Amino acid sequence: MTYHARLRLTVAAFALAAAPAMADTPDNQLVVGFSMTNILTLDPAAITGKETVQVLANVYDGLVQLDPVNRSEVQPDLAESWDVAEDGMSITFHLREAEFASGNPVRAEDVVWSFKRLLTLNLAQASFLKTYGFTAEGADAAFAAPDERTVVVTLPQKVNPQLIIATLGIVGPGSVLDSVEVMEHEENGDLGAAWLAQQSAGSAAFVLQQWQSNNLVLLAQNENFWGEAPAMRRIIWRHIPESQSQRLQLERHDLDIAFQLAPADLAALQNAEGVKIQTTPSAGFYYLAMSMADERFQNPKVREAMRYLIDYKGLNEAILPFYGTEHQRPISGGFFGLLDDPGYTFDPEKAKALLAEAGYPDGMDVTLRALSDDPFLNLATAMQATLAQGGIRAEVITGSGDQIYGAMRERKFEMLVGRGGGGQLPDPDSNMRALIYNPDNSAEARLTNFQGWRTSFYDEGLNRLIDAAASEVDVEKRRQMYADIQNRIDAVVPPILPFSEVVTSAGYRDDLDGFVVNPSWSTDLSTVSKNR
Structure with missing residues (x-):
């Protein structure tokens, strides 16, 4: 039987499993419901958004992996161990014996090639390395493979090496690709980008079998996986953007896991027989963003006014239970150096006064973009009402990830309700790089994974403080540096205003x-089994 014939049988079998009947999902298949609207490519160098990370975490290994419970810890993955040089300027990784899904061996040169490819293509995920001084031009000096089992990473600038090690545990910048397999599919010097958009070349427990945009993703067990074989033969990711549909299918046993349930459905499922809810602190924030490419938002009084047109308490209590908790600082909760919240409150009269000082006594007309998924549309609708009380007449524009975040990446938006801001790396530097840092504000820089660049925000003083804090090893000095950074942020008023810290809630x-x-x-879904 050919591969395509087997695939047709797989899809047909799955369709029967998803039919409206009270029947458990197959014992050896995991069926997951989530929204795919923000999945635009499956190339690890180009991905954006948590949904793609959720899929590719089960397809690609890195040198290391971030511990899911102890957020500050890094665990071995393809690297069994590593050493940091005495001067802190290089890290040597020692690889285990492993194979890619293709059967090709995992070699040190594959690791080096993966990092060089990332920097050469200069797509979204490259910013994780570029922010620490890594460049395509300097890649030969930064990454070396002295033998098949050894990778040496030489830091191009002084930075705490633990930040680099943890960064290489993030899906995207740290993902290791099968260079032999990818280059067999290279077209016109694209380093396999067109092929990898819908294929995979990893070494993790699963391999991509099929991706149908806004329909489903099929992952099959990697028969060449170097670790313990997962209990599940297949993972079926289904595009179910409606929360009520996810809830119904979870209750009817048609889903094993539902990743994007609305608060009302999560609350109802707390008492549902056979269903559990898991909530954990996650990465990033929900925020209101403004584009400083729009001259109105170049005025700090206008940006400050927006601080007082956010109903922090109302949004978190009414819309964000199970999604977020109130948070106004651009540093994740529990991270080193976090100050107490500044305590901004909804105050439309204060906002009107600030707008009048800025030269807008009659307010202004704006567009407010938001994904059409929960909770973004509800947040935008609620924010439209509170902005109106300050004289900001907002037209809500909704759409897919490409339409909403695509406009932000192209710097062609006015205001936006979004989610992001780092935190994947368990250090405040991750938040600062994602939300504030912008080393080059030119259009040509295309630093699309820096939300400072996306919003055209540039502050040389903050850039210097962020770089200095990243390289400082003295604990108390570093703590004071982050206090200084947060105080400067309060004064400068960057165009991204966090109002909630993301938590991830899943029903299963x-x-x-x-x-x-x-x-x-x-x-990591390779650890999941079914107790039946």
């Missing part, structure tokens, strides 16, 4: 064992 059938939601979105 109670016959699952080994399901642990990873705060960095990279939930």
